[in-house]
Amino acid sequence: MSKTIIISNRLPVKITQQNNEYELQVSEGGLATGLGSIYKEGDNIWIGWCGLDVPKEDESRIINELEKENLAPVFLTEDEIKLYYEGFSNETLWPVFHYMSTYAQYDESYWESYKQVNEKFRDAVIALAQPGDIIWIHDYQLLLLPQLIREKLPDTTIGFFQHIPFPSFELFRLIPWRAELLNGMLGADLIGFHTYDDVRHFTSSATRVLPVQTNANTIHQDDRNITIDAFPMGIDAKKFDALSKTEEVRLINDNYNEILGDTKIILSIDRLDYSKGIVQRLLAFEKVLIEHPEYIGKISLHMIVVPSRDTIPQYRDLRDDIDKLVGNINSRFRTSAWHPIHYFYRSFPITELSALYNRANICLVTPMRDGMNLVSKEYVASKTNEPGVLILSEMAGASKELIEAIIINPNNLAEMSNAIVQALEMGKEEQQTRMLSLRQTVLKFDINHWVKIFMDQLKEVKELEKSRYARHVNKILLAEFETKFDQSKKRALFLDYDGTLVGFKANIDEASPDAELYATINKLASDDRNQVIIISGRKHETLDQWFSHLNVDLIAEHGAWKKTSGESWEETPNLTDRWKPSVRAMLESYCDRTPGSAIEEKRYSLAWHYRKVEEGLGELRANELISNMRYLTREKSLQLLPGNKVVEIKNAEINKGKAALEYLYKKEFDFILAMGDDHTDEDIFTAINDAAITIKVGSSVSEANYYLRNVQEVRNLLYHLCR
Structure with missing residues (x-):
């Protein structure tokens, strides 16, 4: 088990x-x-x-x-x-x-x-x-x-x-x-x-x-x-909710009320660490006392710092800075009956923490950077009776969930001190409204929810991966394909070029066929039962130069041009390129802004290549281009095709799927194979999936029935069919 x-x-x-x-x-x-x-x-x-x-x-x-x-x-x-x-x-x-x-x-x-x-x-x-x-x-x-x-x-x-x-x-x-x-x-x-x-x-x-x-x-x-x-992590919210209602916590709370009276408590709990923003918090509190003297004697900062790695120089220096700052503020503002800061350099039992959470009017959670910060959630879960206000750093992961808190930038002392004043002056009704919403979030998305969601998705991801492996063309599937191939009398092989038959090159003109590929294609084409169709987004002139000497049919520019072996090129009728000037102007503006990019012009399409562009910048510009082109392409009946390091704009009337169906029309093939690697090939897969073996190259995320990992596996498959 x-x-x-x-x-x-x-x-x-x-x-x-x-x-x-x-x-x-x-x-x-x-x-x-x-x-x-x-x-x-x-x-x-x-x-x-x-x-x-x-x-x-x-x-x-x-x-x-x-x-x-x-x-x-x-x-x-x-x-x-x-x-x-x-x-x-x-x-x-x-x-x-x-x-x-x-x-x-x-x-x-x-x-x-x-x-x-x-x-x-x-x-x-x-x-x-x-x-x-x-x-x-x-x-x-x-x-x-x-x-x-x-x-x-x-x-x-x-x-x-x-x-x-x-x-x-x-x-x-x-x-x-x-x-x-x-x-x-x-x-x-x-x-x-x-x-x-x-x-x-x-x-x-x-x-x-x-x-x-x-x-x-x-x-x-x-x-x-x-x-x-x-997966935003939660806390054991029910435990903190229940703790605050226990007799032990109630007695501690009563003791706090007796000692503190009507003083409003601002609570701060952290481990000693330079990422927690403790010094900035003290400076913001000091700023409140300086600019709002009316709060002297009426508010108090209860600051708990849990010891951590204080033998390391940076932590030891931080502890010294905190000690000095707390001493300085207390010596300047305290009275005989009141201390502005109650500073504890130790950990507290959970029952005392619960009582402090329950008693605190404000919880000040202002790390400079924090993965989640569970103190903020513990405070919210503990507020079962009196309302309170949570002030939370936008640099803490919890700020993405607890949006009803007062969200601040911990580097902005003025914003932090203003947030403290805002919290002190906030009406009870607004406090209750905010806290009710915060509690609903914390109680629902608790630690058990976090564990369940992660484990459920882990199992789901693994099941998807297992099903994906079943679609990979392994030795068993390859043997099945070979058997079907051998038993068939008339075969059509639709083969994409870039990314399928050859790997990608930084310069697209360098991706010409090699001797091994020529030998494989020639061997396939020499069998009278086989009809090899190179179907590509490449210019028809380029495909003609590379493959016209072989007994293969060619479909270029996604279907705009077609050529039967030994015959002349045929152009798809009723296509127009009048849209090019307006589209080219936009593509040129992207070339001007993106070093390394280039425009490739075909008869009925324009392609913006970014294979030579800095990693990250090319993807950013491509997404921007696609977004900006959507309205224009819709208006002019054009199609946007994002590919591997390329964005192509072409007439909507042409695509590889339509070209493949037209090719197959009135022809009797009992074995059809189609292979391709990018978005443009999905049209073929969708069009002929029911009648063909369709294979996506490089990714299992596809409409194709099967997938291969890379160009080498494609060539291996074709080599086996040659035999």
Whole structure:
């Protein structure tokens, strides 16, 4: 029976050692709660580092204890913790992924340790995995792991989720090992992020660093389709909702009310990190006290900072800056009965946090960059009685969902201080309206919803991939085609040229037929039962130059020109090219703006090529061109054809599908094969699918019945038919 294997850097338990005894304490974190419904069931298991350096002689004891909880440890040495975790994960990836690249350290020893530890995790997975298992890998510490597992278990279902932001290409490209990291992640079947921005940044980086193709949110690599999607993570909303109603939390809350009286509380909770915007938050609060002295004595900032990595210089310096700033503000504004800032450098039990959430009038969540930020959602889920106001940074992933919050730019101190004043002066009715909407979102899209949506899509993606493999022309299908071919008496072979018979070239005139292709076509054409038809968007003059000496029929410019072997070219009647001047003017404007692009003119079409254009810029201009041309083409009865690094505009009356049907009219063929690689060939597939073997080249996303991966597989198929 198949099982689910969850892998993360840390196990969802805290292991402590006292008097040579090890104790397990289950984590209360959101991820541990959400995935608890999975890893505790049946034979499912969670693999991760146990959180401390365990002596060799104690490892078996730890393994036995963890097995009872469906957990399996990966043991790391002190050097590995220092180099892989504190080093590459937190001094290389963390700052770059949080847009703080000046803090990044690109140390070769960090990278070597990161690779070795990812391999150690792979070995732990391989030891437990069986065919049919589902593997779900979490976060930036294990970016290489999906591909490492894929190499050993090629058919396994693998999901990967990143809990921190993914940076734009301009930042990601700074990492020396960027290609290796991307290839590692692309070993997964489904890659998840919190926001669409992260999806976009990852896809952009992958296409600009690696030789991969994309279609919408799918990346094609090595005959695999990898889906990239956004899955905003939730919290255990019911737990926080229920906690705030408990007697223990109510008593803590009553105590706060007795001490604080009518003082309005602004709550701030963060781990010590330069990405959290803590200093900016303090400066904005100070600005409120300076510009609105009427709030002195009436508001108070309760700021909890959870200790984290304060041995690292940047974190130690940040803690010192916070200490100084808090001391400065308190010394300037406090009175004998009032402190403007209550600063706590420690973690709090969940019951006290719940009481603080419930009591706080405002929750100030203003990170400079954050994957999601669950504090904002915990605050909303805890507001069961009194209303409150959430002030949220637009740089946090949660801002894409919690749109009823006051959204601010954390770099804009004036905007942040104004937001605090707006929240303080907001009427109770508006607070209730906003909070009701926020609570509906948080309670619906909770951690269990997040887990279900991701796992459902992972299974769906894998099923689609399996069905796609069934359509690939493998040895079994190839044998079937050969049998049908041998048994037939009259055969028609429609073959596209660029991207099907030959690969693409930066200069389109260099993609001429080679000796091997000529030999194959000639061998096919020499059989009286075969009729080879080269059907292309190429100029008829070009096809004539390349193929007129062979016994093949030619269809050029998508059907505008036709030539039977040994005869003259025939032009499709009643076509016009009067539309060209207005269209050419627009294409020329795009050439002027896009270095490397060029216009190709055919008798009844114009093509804008961008094969030589900078990666990314060509696609951007092509999409813009298509958008701007839609009205003009509709008005003049033209058709827009986006192809491989080309956008073509032609008469709507002509297309390859219509040309193929006209060719087949009143002819008796008992074997029909059509192969092509781009959008223009879809017309053929749609037109003759029921009567033919149709094959898309380079992609499985098509109306065609089957697909081949590349030009070499096309030639291999034709070679087998020749035999």
